[in-house]
Amino acid sequence: xxxxxxxxxxxxxxDASHIEVLEGLEPVRRRPGMYIGGVDERALHHLASEVLxxxxxxxxxxxxxxxxxxxxxxxxxxxxxxxxxxxxxEHPKYPGKSALEVIMTMLHSGGKFSGKAYATSGGLHGVxxxxxxxxxxxxxxxxxxxxxxxxQTFSRGLPTSGLDSVGAVTGRRGTTVAFTPDTQIFGDDAxxxxxxxxKLARSKAYLFRGVExxxxxxxxxxxxxxxxxxxxxxxxxxxxxxxxxxGDRELVVGELFAGRADLPEDRGSVEWAVAWPMxxxxxxxxxxxxxxxxxxxxxxxxxRAALAKxxxxxxxxxxxxxxxxxxxxxxxxxxxxxxxxxxxDPQFQSxxxxxxxxxxxxxxxxxxxxxxxDHWLTGNEGRARTLLGVLLERMDDRLRRRADxxxxxxxxxxxxxxxxxxxxxxxxxxxxxxxxxxxxxxxxAGGSAKQARDRTTQAVLPIRGKILNVASANTAKILANTEVxxxxxxxxxxxxxxxxxxxxxxxxxxxxxxxxVDGAHIATLLMTFFFQEMPGLVxxxxxxxxxxxxxxxxxxxxxAYARDDAHREExxxxxxxxxxxxxxxxxKGLGEMASAQLKETTMDPxxxxxxxxxxxxxxxxxxxxxxxxxxxMGRHPEHRFxxxxxxxxxxxxxxxxx
Numbered sequence: 001x002x003x004x005x006x007x008x009x010x011x012x013x014x015d016a017s018h019i020e021v022l023e024g025l026e027p028v029r030r031r032p033g034m035y036i037g038g039v040d041e042r043a044l045h046h047l048a049s050e051v052l053x054x055x056x057x058x059x060x061x062x063x064x065x066x067x068x069x070x071x072x073x074x075x076x077x078x079x080x081x082x083x084x085x086x087x088x089x090e091h092p093k094y095p096g097k098s099a100l101e102v103i104m105t106m107l108h109s110g111g112k113f114s115g116k117a118y119a120t121s122g123g124l125h126g127v128x129x130x131x132x133x134x135x136x137x138x139x140x141x142x143x144x145x146x147x148x149x150x151x152q153t154f155s156r157g158l159p160t161s162g163l164d165s166v167g168a169v170t171g172r173r174g175t176t177v178a179f180t181p182d183t184q185i186f187g188d189d190a191x192x193x194x195x196x197x198x199k200l201a202r203s204k205a206y207l208f209r210g211v212e213x214x215x216x217x218x219x220x221x222x223x224x225x226x227x228x229x230x231x232x233x234x235x236x237x238x239x240x241x242x243x244x245x246x247g248d249r250e251l252v253v254g255e256l257f258a259g260r261a262d263l264p265e266d267r268g269s270v271e272w273a274v275a276w277p278m279x280x281x282x283x284x285x286x287x288x289x290x291x292x293x294x295x296x297x298x299x300x301x302x303x304r305a306a307l308a309k310x311x312x313x314x315x316x317x318x319x320x321x322x323x324x325x326x327x328x329x330x331x332x333x334x335x336x337x338x339x340x341x342x343x344x345d346p347q348f349q350s351x352x353x354x355x356x357x358x359x360x361x362x363x364x365x366x367x368x369x370x371x372x373x374d375h376w377l378t379g380n381e382g383r384a385r386t387l388l389g390v391l392l393e394r395m396d397d398r399l400r401r402r403a404d405x406x407x408x409x410x411x412x413x414x415x416x417x418x419x420x421x422x423x424x425x426x427x428x429x430x431x432x433x434x435x436x437x438x439x440x441x442x443x444x445a446g447g448s449a450k451q452a453r454d455r456t457t458q459a460v461l462p463i464r465g466k467i468l469n470v471a472s473a474n475t476a477k478i479l480a481n482t483e484v485x486x487x488x489x490x491x492x493x494x495x496x497x498x499x500x501x502x503x504x505x506x507x508x509x510x511x512x513x514x515x516x517v518d519g520a521h522i523a524t525l526l527m528t529f530f531f532q533e534m535p536g537l538v539x540x541x542x543x544x545x546x547x548x549x550x551x552x553x554x555x556x557x558x559x560a561y562a563r564d565d566a567h568r569e570e571x572x573x574x575x576x577x578x579x580x581x582x583x584x585x586x587x588k589g590l591g592e593m594a595s596a597q598l599k600e601t602t603m604d605p606x607x608x609x610x611x612x613x614x615x616x617x618x619x620x621x622x623x624x625x626x627x628x629x630x631x632x633m634g635r636h637p638e639h640r641f642x643x644x645x646x647x648x649x650x651x652x653x654x655x656x657x658x
Contacts, residue, residue: 276390548563
């Protein structure tokens with residue numbers, strides 16, 4: 001009760017003085033992760049991308065032909081373009097301030113909202129260059145415009161000088177931005193990596209054939225094979241890039257499928273380059289308006305669809321009926337491809353632009369690429385038949401693996417069936433219909449579950465401790481994790497685009513964890529795993545949550561089980577109303593429950609309660625669902641911190657009401 005009074009007293013101290021209004025660029029310095037995805041090395045280099053993207057936007061718009069990227073000692077990065085130059089005249093909405101100062105010191109200011117200054121651009125929200133300014137200890141902008149040179153300096157987002165007219169210049173135009181990242185934000189140990197910046201500059205040159213990019217770096221900063229100076233210009237665009245990446249590797253067919261197409265109604269353009277090497281794991285590079293989108297997105301989906309439908313269409317023309325089972329994964333596995341899309345007003349999953357979500361991009365890319373792919377296939381039937389033959393072999397391998405896993409209904413003690421994890425105690429029924437696997441935490445709980453199960457239809461897979469949070473791990477770490485590997489192996493249906501519902505070995509996948517906070521956390525981690533790695537399993541309604549009890553209540557011959565504190569209080573008011581000397585026992589975990597109790601309360605289909613985990617029917621188009629999972633379970637703890645701050649008041653209010 002005293003805690004309740006304390007909470008109530010604390011809440012009364014909350015008044016208008018506690019409400020902060022962050023102005024200018026202060027929000028960026030307070031929460032940099034919201035704008036650049038964190039404060040690590042990747043985020044540090046994102047500053048370079050923001051400035052370089054602005055220069056590339058000038059080039060793509062036809063106003064710049066040259067960009068210079070220079071890294072000097074002290075993490076001083078300078079990026080120069082010969083474009084139109086940032087406007088320096090007084091902004092009509094802010095008397096006394098130049099347009100340059102407005103752009104550098106105010107969020108959501110820029111020339112890319114209306115589409116009048118740029119048809120397509122990587123910048124969208126008017127925050128990129130101002131964010132760089134906010135997170136730099138010092139920044140200098142020089143603008144050569146109308147034969148005059150102007151300069152202004154800033155520190156941590158604030159002007160340290162006015163806009164000074166340096167004097168007249170001839171033969172020079174464009175914008176120069178020189179900045180030093182703020183060690184107060186990124187720490188003393190974070191530094192620009194010459195190799196990373198070199199690769200960034202080089203990749204931008206491939207994305208637009210009309211630009212020349214010059215690279216220069218202080219030799220004392222280089223500790224590897226990165227050159228100190230270089231000039232990039234690639235008339236062949238992505239085809240040149242992919243050819244260099246492939247090196248001397250042998251291809252399934254001797255030439256790339258590469259091309260470029262304008263989108264209808266002046267909506268932009270798309271460029272691609274695809275190769276099928278004889279060996280290798282494959283590699284993909286996706287871009288939108290010269291911005292890398294490493295997580296792919298809707299333009300990637302359009303390319304996948306174009307290639308899969310194109311090869312199946314060719315197979316139909318030559319009467320190859322076997323190709324009806326070809327899937328996009330058969331076409332994409334082992335392929336090396338690059339895709340660059342230019343469109344108006346693209347939509348990205350976040351400010352870091354890792355994934356494109358524009359719905360129309362899939363259709364535009366598929367239509368443009370499919371037409372060219374059809375011509376490429378029919379233009380050389382021998383080449384197309386060779387490619388089709390290799391893809392059919394990959395399809396056969398995939399179907400064979402699926403059949404092997406579906407047919408191997410096995411127990412953990414059968415040595416012939418080495419494809420199942422040793423911890424799995426399988427059921428005896430060979431048909432998946434009516435079967436279920438319980439994922440339990442720890443060997444102790446696994447032992448109780450094995451004794452309580454129906455051996456015919458119920459399997460048990462114990463996992464050790466808390467499973468890896470796949471939302472914050474890279475692919476290599478996920479694949480190397482033993483618990484994740486056991487889970488994937490036991491279910492047999494594959495992951496992500498390799499998910500095959502016909503190969504799923506159980507009708508129900510039941511997460512059964514302790515009825516406490518740790519159990520809820522483990523269940524959340526497992527649901528995150530299925531959401532990211534096997535969304536089809538969730539969408540098809542195969543995932544469930546068991547509801548084990550937390551309390552056992554007994555009086556005389558009457559016994560009841562409570563799921564949580566609230567349920568316990570309800571039982572005391574109803575079933576055990578007026579009873580004295582009531583026995584209340586709290587289960588420490590599933591491993592502490594007798595097998596008969598576990599069966600009666602949690603595993604017996606005739607008595608238990610299961611919660612089915614579902615996803616919205618329009619999940620594929622719902623970026624907000626994926627964003628929520630990313631914020632709560634992803635790599636950036638600042639997003640979770642912001643959620644906790646935003647929700648804390650609600651939790652406090654509920655505690656007071658209770």
